Amino acid sequence: MAMDVMPQQGPDSGRPPEPSPQDPYVLPAEGATAVPPPPPTLRTTLRRAAFGAVAAGVLLAGALVAVDDVDGRPKEPGPVERAEAAATAGSPASLSDLTALIGDRQKWAESHPKDAPSLATLGTAYVEWARRSADTAYYARAEQALKRSLEAQPGERGNGAAWLGLAALANARHDFLAAKRWGETVKKQQPKAWNVYPVLIDAYTGLGDQKAATAATETFGELRKGVPALARTADLYRGNGWREDALATARETADRATQPAEKAEALHRLGELAWERGEPEEALAQFDAALRTDAAQYASLAGRARALAALDRTDEALAAYQSALEKLPRPQYALELGELYESLGLDGDARTQYAKLREMVAAAKKDGVDESLVLARFEADHGEPEAAVELLRAQWRGQHRSAAVADALGWALHRAGKSEEGLEYAQLAADTGVRNASYAYHLGVIQRELADYGPARRNLEQAVRTNPAFSPLAAPLAQEALDALGEPPPGGPGDMQPPPPPAPEPEPEPAKKPEQEKKPEAPAPAPSRTAAVKSPSPTASPSAPSSASPSASKSP
Secondary structure, rough: OOOOOOOOOOOOOOOOOOOOOOOOOOOOOOOOOOOOOOOOOOOOOOOOOOOHHHHHHHHHHHHHHEEEEEOOEOOOHHHHHHHHHHHOOOOOOOHHHHHHHHHHHHHHHHOOOOHHHHHHHHHHHHHHHHHHHHHOHHHHHHHHHHHHHHHOHHHHHHOHHHHHHHHHHHHHHHHHHHHHHHHHHHHOOOOHHHHHHHHHHHHHHHHHHHHHHHHHHHHHHHHOOOHHHHHHHHHHHHHHOHHHHHHHHHHHHHHHOOOOOHHHHHHHHHHHHHHHHOHHHHHHHHHHEEEEEHOOHHHHHHHHHHHHHHOOOHHHHHHHHHHHHHHOOHHHHHHHHHHHHHHHOOOHHHHHHHHHHHHHHHHHHOOOOOHHHHHHHHHHHHHHHHHHHHHHHHHHOOOOOOOHEEEHHHHHHHHHHHHHHHHHHHHHHHHHHHHHHHHHHHHHHHHHHHOHHHHHHHHHHHHHOOOOOOOOOHHHHHHHHHHHOOOOOOOOOHHHHHOOOOOOOOOOOOOOOOOOOOOOOOOOOOOHHHHHHHHHOOOOOOOOOOOOHHHHHOOO
């Protein structure tokens, strides 16, 4: 079925309306775990728990749609109703509709400060706005609205919507362990509530628990059919490295999506998959389609920038990155733009972006958001690798053991001169099955440093084959490291060769004449260079087999 891609105007307002001075929900951030999850043994009466504000949205949207206008035609839903309907379906709302919903709930809460469902809706909407706009200040507002909701109606007395809002907030702040606790509390009480599973999928994925994430995704698909379940399934396949299944499911998601924000998200996913396959032209087409469908799909601006850089359209790539950072100021984009500048020899511009990255990470930390992963990636390649190791060890101790954290920790350890320890984590990232050229590159460089040349060659080949332009800085270094290793020995490893045929029985030689002399044997052929690379002598230096510069081994 052909995809119907319709253009969509941007949101009417750049951000939700500011609360009035009397709004009690604007307080300093205290972190996602400021309200400790209740013990799992609590008895509850959660007949309406998991649906809370969503159920209220269903009733309100349904009632408004059912009302006839004066001329007898059904009344068209407004932006508030559309946002509630999207939440009810488990789909993203447009930013303009989300802005309208926030304004509506803010106004209602001023005159109804004890309306727990409305406060839960407001808090959850704040979380979504902050996530979609990268305005982390809204996380503090979300926390306070959700806490007020629980004060008005505790979770164990039916306010599961507020608990789920706190789980979504914890995920957004990268506190996946807290998100897991909140989500599992609701799941134990309402295992058939479909809306608990998206927050659990995000939490399990952030913790690197693939088995639990897979089970949650399957249950979500059983309870909630349609586009939301297909989108989650495509993400699951992508995370497991099942590229063909991910692509087929992502295409079906885009074909079946109807609302602009939902379709744009599906098109963005297709762009990401194309980028990971090393197809920048296809990726660019999908990101452009996403932006035509919903101009507020700001993540596609950064996707366009990556694809344009891979196509050597650097001026356009720089402009796209700058636009992405203006609309969606995420530290990751600042890092990518800085590395693009550095690859072009614009070191001053690169340093400016790296300084902005540090500022953004510090500001996010004040709002309770943990950006340790992106900061550690920056430190490993452009700052202090030891600081990166410290940041990532803390993540690992906190059970944040995703493939991304494992890869980053392995690389940071290598950059800090601890390649043997780094190998363990880099291998863990690769063993998840995810198809990521950067992971393969990191693993290959570490193996090369440890003189494990066969696996190093395979992983470096995988990196450049998977996506030859995966990074403006690292991709050329991956090719250089691969070239320096040379070709593998002819015929493959010796232990893989068939045994030689048995030698024939020697025939009796005639008696030699006394004056006949034995001819000298032909000298044995000199061993090839590649054979020497495969079997270095015990005293050889780890870097001896190649003429690569130190940067090829210690490269980012």
